[in-house]
Amino acid sequence: MTDQANVTEKVIEIIAEQAVLEPSDVSVDMSLEDVGIDSLGLVECIFAIEEAFDISVPFNANDPQESDFDISSVASIVTGVEQLIREQKS
Amino acid sequence: MKRVVITGAGTINALGHDVPSTFEAMREGRCGIGPLDIRDVDRLGIKIGGQVHGYEPEERFNRQQIALYDRYTQFTLIAAEEAIQQSGIRFEGELAATSGVILGTSGGGLTTQDENYRAVYEEGKNRVHPFVVPKLMNNAACSHVSMQYNIKGPSFTVASACASSNHAMAQAFSFVRSGMAPVMVTGGSESMLCFGGIKAWEGLRVMSKDACRPFSATRNGMVQGEGAGIFVFEEFEHAKARGAEILAEVVGYAMSSDAADIVMPSKQGAARAISGALKNSGLNKSDVGYINAHGTGTAANDKTESAAVADVFGTHADKLMMSSTKSMHGHLIGGTGAVELLACIMALKDGIIAPTIGYEEPDPECALDVVPNVAREAKVKAALSNAFAFGGLNAVLALQKF
Numbered sequence: 475m476t477d478q479a480n481v482t483e484k485v486i487e488i489i490a491e492q493a494v495l496e497p498s499d500v501s502v503d504m505s506l507e508d509v510g511i512d513s514l515g516l517v518e519c520i521f522a523i524e525e526a527f528d529i530s531v532p533f534n535a536n537d538p539q540e541s542d543f544d545i546s547s548v549a550s551i552v553t554g555v556e557q558l559i560r561e562q563k564s
Numbered sequence: 565m566k567r568v569v570i571t572g573a574g575t576i577n578a579l580g581h582d583v584p585s586t587f588e589a590m591r592e593g594r595c596g597i598g599p600l601d602i603r604d605v606d607r608l609g610i611k612i613g614g615q616v617h618g619y620e621p622e623e624r625f626n627r628q629q630i631a632l633y634d635r636y637t638q639f640t641l642i643a644a645e646e647a648i649q650q651s652g653i654r655f656e657g658e659l660a661a662t663s664g665v666i667l668g669t670s671g672g673g674l675t676t677q678d679e680n681y682r683a684v685y686e687e688g689k690n691r692v693h694p695f696v697v698p699k700l701m702n703n704a705a706c707s708h709v710s711m712q713y714n715i716k717g718p719s720f721t722v723a724s725a726c727a728s729s730n731h732a733m734a735q736a737f738s739f740v741r742s743g744m745a746p747v748m749v750t751g752g753s754e755s756m757l758c759f760g761g762i763k764a765w766e767g768l769r770v771m772s773k774d775a776c777r778p779f780s781a782t783r784n785g786m787v788q789g790e791g792a793g794i795f796v797f798e799e800f801e802h803a804k805a806r807g808a809e810i811l812a813e814v815v816g817y818a819m820s821s822d823a824a825d826i827v828m829p830s831k832q833g834a835a836r837a838i839s840g841a842l843k844n845s846g847l848n849k850s851d852v853g854y855i856n857a858h859g860t861g862t863a864a865n866d867k868t869e870s871a872a873v874a875d876v877f878g879t880h881a882d883k884l885m886m887s888s889t890k891s892m893h894g895h896l897i898g899g900t901g902a903v904e905l906l907a908c909i910m911a912l913k914d915g916i917i918a919p920t921i922g923y924e925e926p927d928p929e930c931a932l933d934v935v936p937n938v939a940r941e942a943k944v945k946a947a948l949s950n951a952f953a954f955g956g957l958n959a960v961l962a963l964q965k966f
Contacts, residue, residue, distance in 0.1 A: 514827060517769055535769040536785045536863040 481527075481559070482552045488522045489548060502549040509548075516545065523551075529558045567800035568740045568815075569966060570909065571653065571808040574646025576639050577791030577893045577903050578614035582646055586903075587910050589892065590918035591939045596893050597776060597787050604759045610771045613757045614789030614894025632695055633708065634673035635755035639792035639899075640705035641712065644749060648713055651796040652808060653747060655714045664717035664745050665709045666736040667794075668728030668752030670898030671761060672721075673700030678758040705753055709794075717745050726858070728752055729793065729901030730951035730959035734817035736797050737961070746799045751902035753792035762788065768827070770862050776895070777922035778859035778888035779866050779930040786860040789894025793902025810966045812912045815946070816845025822956025829865055829952050834872035837958035841948060842876070845962035849880045852962075853944035854911040856904045857934075858952045859888020859920065860895055867929040869950065874932070885942065887920040887935040901951040905961070908947040912965040915943050 482502065490497040493509040500509055506516060513535060520531050520543075531554075532542045543558075544550040575582065578596030579589035589596065599605075600613045621630050621638055633641065655663055676699045683689045698704060703721040710719045718739060722732040729752030736750035756762070765771055765788060772785035803810060818840025822833030842849065858869055866888075874881045889907045896903055907918040916939055923936035946964040 514825075517767075520769070521767065533769055534784060536772075536783070 478556065481556055484526055485523065485552050485555060486548060488519055488526060492519050492522070500548060502552065503547060505547050506545060523555060527555060527559055529555070529562050531558060566741050566743050567813065568737050568797055569800050569803050569813050570795050570811045571798045571803050572647035572649070572651030572796035573811055573906060573909060574643035574650070575791065575793045575903055575906060576616060576619070576642045577793070577896065578616055578789050579893050581619065581642070583906060586906055587914070590889060590907060590910060591916055593919045593921045593937060593939055594892060595921055596789070600757060602757060602759060608759065608762055609766050610762055610773060612773070612787055613762070614787060615757050616791055631693070632699055634676045634699050634704060636669060636671070636673060636675070636753045636792070637705040637708055639755060639790070640667065640753040640794065641708060643751065643753070643792040643794035644709045644713070647794045647796050648749065651798070653796060653798070659746060660714045660716050662717045662745050663715050663747040664739065665706050665715050665719040665749045666722060666732045667706045667709070667750065668722045668730070668732035668898050668902065669702055669705065669754055670723055670725050670728050671754060671756045672702030673704060674756050674761050675758045676700040678760040681760070709749055713749070715749060723898065724957040724959070725953035725955055726895065726897055726900060727951035727953035727957050727959045728898035730949065730961055731819065731957070733795070733797070733901065733905065733961060734819060734959050737814045737817060740797050740799050746802045748797045749794060750797055751792065751794035752899040754897045754899035755790045756788055756897055757790045772861060775922045776861040776891045777924060778857065778861045778891050778920050779870065779927060779934040780923045781925040781927035783861045783863065783866060786862055786890070787894045789890070789896045791893070791896055791903060792899050793906060795902070795905065812909050812963050813966045814961065815847065815964050816962040817841055818844050818960055820958045822958070824956055827954050829868040830956060831868050831872045831875065833956055833958050834869060834950070834952050835875045837960040838872060838876045838948065838950065841960040841962045847946050847962055847964070849877050851946040851964070852877070852884055852948055853942060854908065854917055854947040855884060855886040856907045856947065856949045857886045857888040858950045859890055861888070861890065865952065867927070869952065870930040870932055881932060885917050885933050885935050885940070887918055889918050891921040901949060901959070905949055908949050908963050911944045911947050912963060915941055917942050917944070
């Protein structure tokens with residue numbers, strides 16, 4: 475589950491489930507706002523990502539912009555997850 | 565309508581084991597938040613809290629009592645003893661039959677739940693102590709106060725998360741004001757600083773790992789606390805007749821529901837509760853010199869609360885002081901309004917405004933006088949105490965100098 479295609483696929487699956495969409499409706503260039511995920515949904519996504527990849531995501535809901543984890547788009551989340559997997563699984 | 569006065573106050577919290585030591589800490593802007601000393605703290609991401617230190621249950625209660633008293637009940641009884649002793653009231657005859665106890669808590673006997681879930685799930689035990697249920701129930705503290713002091717009138721527990729104590733005290737106030745009860749013992753208690761209690765909050769990702777800095781641009785979340793605050797609310801003529809010392813007068817309250825979001829606060833809901841409390845108490849905006857803020861130190865609460873206060877008070881918002889004592893004692897969740905009422909009493913009675921400590925940098929979205937870092941002397945005629953809970957349930961109390 476650590477190669478790029480699989481990470482992207484899994485992250486999209488998590489986000490789509492949270493947004494009550496089909497994975498095919500979610501593309502990597504979309505923002506969470508585009509897919510209709512609010513702040514509470516975001517916290518749930520992060521939890522699901524942590525569980526799926528067995529990683530810990532540095533994210534504080536008080537100030538998402540200031541967190542080390544970039545949530546500006548699906549692609550940035552995938553990049554962040556890949557980096558965390560490298561750091562935390564090595 | 566009857567007038568309602570406070571004739572007794574008691575507390576135990578991270579700042580002190582009684583009211584005088586808590587007032588002293590608030591005057592000095594002391595921080596009661598520090599490293600948590602609890603089981604399995606190494607498995608927590610959040611390792612700080614406003615914990616009550618230097619407290620040994622065995623020094624206050626006997627073995628049979630400890631078997632029945634969860635930590636939140638112990639805190640309640642310690643605070644109730646101080647309040648009722650100060651008030652000098654004795655509940656006998658008709659007074660006992662008509663007086664009641666209304667308390668707030670959110671988690672109730674959470675420590676008992678945590679310990680016993682551990683026993684059955686983690687340690688695989690198949691037997692628990694026979695008193696688990698009467699120890700963990702949310703009305704246990706209320707019932708023990710009523711039993712200990714022979715208080716036999718309307719008594720129950722209120723749960724509205726972070727507004728529990730304010731809802732409880734507002735309800736107690738209205739019982740006395742309406743003439744239904746001559747005296748009500750009220751306030752709230754919480755002891756959520758156990759592994760499960762903190763782990764659950766961690767999940768929400770609104771907790772700070774280092775400090776509670778309400779209204780500061782550098783704020784990064786809330787910090788939990790524990791303890792209790794208990795008060796004696798008494799009908800004025802009754803208090804006067806027995807020559808009781810009066811700490812402050814409670815003059816009104818309002819409650820509102822955002823009916824919007826389970827966690828995000830609403831400016832309109834908060835503003836309706838604040839303006840409602842002014843209307844209910846008959847206070848003018850210009851009478852209010854101090855507001856004890858809900859001020860959790862989260863991004864969302866502090867800017868929403870500041871905006872609500874600015875909306876309600878208009879130009880007077882720049883003249884009043886609003887501090888969050890959570891920066892010192894942490895967020896006592898269901899007990900928080902009760903401990904924070906002490907800051908209102910100190911402002912009205914002693915003319916000392918408790919500061920918002922940990923304040924580092926102004927936030928243009930929280931541009932009120934938050935009494936940063938250092939307590940201030942000021943004559944205050946009236947004060948409000950805000951509480952805005954998860955679930956959008958709000959309760960604001962109004963007090964005035966007696």
